[in-house]
Amino acid sequence: MSIAWYLAVSAIVFSLGAVGVMTRRNPLVVLLCLELMLNGGNLALIAFSRMWGNGDGQILAIVVMTVAACEVCIGLGMIVALYRRHLPIDTDELRELQG
Amino acid sequence: MSSVLFFIAAIGVISGAVGVVVLRNPFFSVLALVAHLLSLAVLFLLLRAEFVAAVQVVVYAGAVMVLYVFVVAYVGGEGETLGERLRGVGAHGPVGSGLRLGGAIVAGALLVELLIALLGTGLEAVNGYGAGYAPGPHAYGTPAYIGKLLLTRFLLVFELASFLLLIAAVGGVVLARRRGGLGEDDEADALAPLDLARPWGTGTIAEGAGMLPPADQGSPGRADRAGESRVETGAGRHS
Numbered sequence: 001m002s003i004a005w006y007l008a009v010s011a012i013v014f015s016l017g018a019v020g021v022m023t024r025r026n027p028l029v030v031l032l033c034l035e036l037m038l039n040g041g042n043l044a045l046i047a048f049s050r051m052w053g054n055g056d057g058q059i060l061a062i063v064v065m066t067v068a069a070c071e072v073c074i075g076l077g078m079i080v081a082l083y084r085r086h087l088p089i090d091t092d093e094l095r096e097l098q099g
Numbered sequence: 100m101s102s103v104l105f106f107i108a109a110i111g112v113i114s115g116a117v118g119v120v121v122l123r124n125p126f127f128s129v130l131a132l133v134a135h136l137l138s139l140a141v142l143f144l145l146l147r148a149e150f151v152a153a154v155q156v157v158v159y160a161g162a163v164m165v166l167y168v169f170v171v172a173y174v175g176g177e178g179e180t181l182g183e184r185l186r187g188v189g190a191h192g193p194v195g196s197g198l199r200l201g202g203a204i205v206a207g208a209l210l211v212e213l214l215i216a217l218l219g220t221g222l223e224a225v226n227g228y229g230a231g232y233a234p235g236p237h238a239y240g241t242p243a244y245i246g247k248l249l250l251t252r253f254l255l256v257f258e259l260a261s262f263l264l265l266i267a268a269v270g271g272v273v274l275a276r277r278r279g280g281l282g283e284d285d286e287a288d289a290l291a292p293l294d295l296a297r298p299w300g301t302g303t304i305a306e307g308a309g310m311l312p313p314a315d316q317g318s319p320g321r322a323d324r325a326g327e328s329r330v331e332t333g334a335g336r337h338s
Contacts, residue, residue: 001105004225006146007217009109013116013135015210020120022202028125028171032132035163036116039139042151043112044217050146053230053239055248058151059256062245065159066260070267072163076170077274083174084277 006047014040025091027082031075038068105145111138129167136160147232150245 013036020033042061049057082089115135122128136159143152217225237243249257 001102001145002226002228004218005105005109006142007225008214009112009142011210011213011217012113014213015206016113016116016120018206018209019203022206023199024120026125028167028174029119029128032119032125032128032167035132036119036135039136043139043142046143046146046148046151049148050229051225051227053232055239055244056253058148058240058245059248059253061148061151062154062249063256063260065154066264069158069163070263072166073267073271074274076166077271079170079174080275084275089174 003047003051007044010040010043010047012040013037013043027075027079027089027091027094030091031072031079034071034075035068038064101145104141108138108141108145111135112142125171126168129164129171132167133160133164136164146229147238147240149240150242151240153242 017033017036017038017040020036021030024030024033042064045057045061045064049055049061079089082094087094112135115131115133115138118131119128119135122131136155140152140155140160143149143155232239237247
């Protein structure tokens with residue numbers, strides 16, 4: 001398949017992730033949709049890397065995976081902290097950042 | 100053959116992504132994301148990114164998703180479908196349903212824009228099949244190739260990523276730790292039978308600090324036991 005097909009799939013996945021981030025209320029699902037957006041970006045990076053026959057895009061994809069793992073770690077830690085403080089696990093209810 | 104595999108994997112990728120967005124239960128969303136990641140690894144293999152595909156399966160679909168499953172099992176949370184939220188008929192009334200519909204419309208516009216930018220581009224190589232590929236032990240995308248790049252040309256990036264992981268691990272522990280370790284805890288009674296085998300007055304931290312009076316040494320009540328085990332185990336049970 002030509003590279004354009006992979007890019008189309010990556011655009012669709014990215015947009016689906018954007019829909020989820022903007023419409024879901026559960027922060028866990030928002031984090032999952034953020035992963036979807038990062039995966040769409042990863043697919044585009046690897047497709048372009050294949051297009052040029054150059055490994056830099058794959059290295060960047062691995063770095064993106066690392067950053068995604070860090071983001072999951074921090075995000076899930078925040079959700080567990082919210083749960084411990086008996087705050088609602090809901091992005092509509094969480095409107096203020098004061099501790 | 101590769102076209103058939105591409106379409107199967109692409110359908111898996113997109114349906115997994117749709118499942119993440121529309122499924123009601125967060126646990127099923129996590130499972131849909133696992134299916135999405137496995138299909139995406141197939142696409143990476145088709146793009147000859149073997150090492151990245153392996154990392155995707157092992158690290159992402161393995162480790163990170165296990166973390167998600169644990170947190171979903173611990174926290175849970177209310178599930179809601181996308182359609183309900185768009186119509187604003189959830190448990191909390193029509194809060195921001197117009198904004199959510201607007202968000203979906205913005206994401207649709209984003210998709211159109213991305214497709215125009217990616218597919219309507221003037222780059223002719225986008226319509227090609229990629230650069231030439233010669234198989235071999237050090238070919239493009241193999242672990243040897245990636246390792247050589249990571250440890251020579253991208254050494255600084257590699258080290259920075261490891262620092263970032265360390266900082267995130269420390270931050271995750273700090274964020275999710277138990278605050279105010281002597282607080283009210285309704286799970287302490289579950290551990291109280293474990294303390295019955297231990298003789299009274301054998302030096303818990305609470306006794307040493309004088310928080311539990313040693314007056315009732317003869318027949319310790321269950322409430323004292325529960326309070327004691329709370330003090331002992333309150334620091335790290337949930338970590």
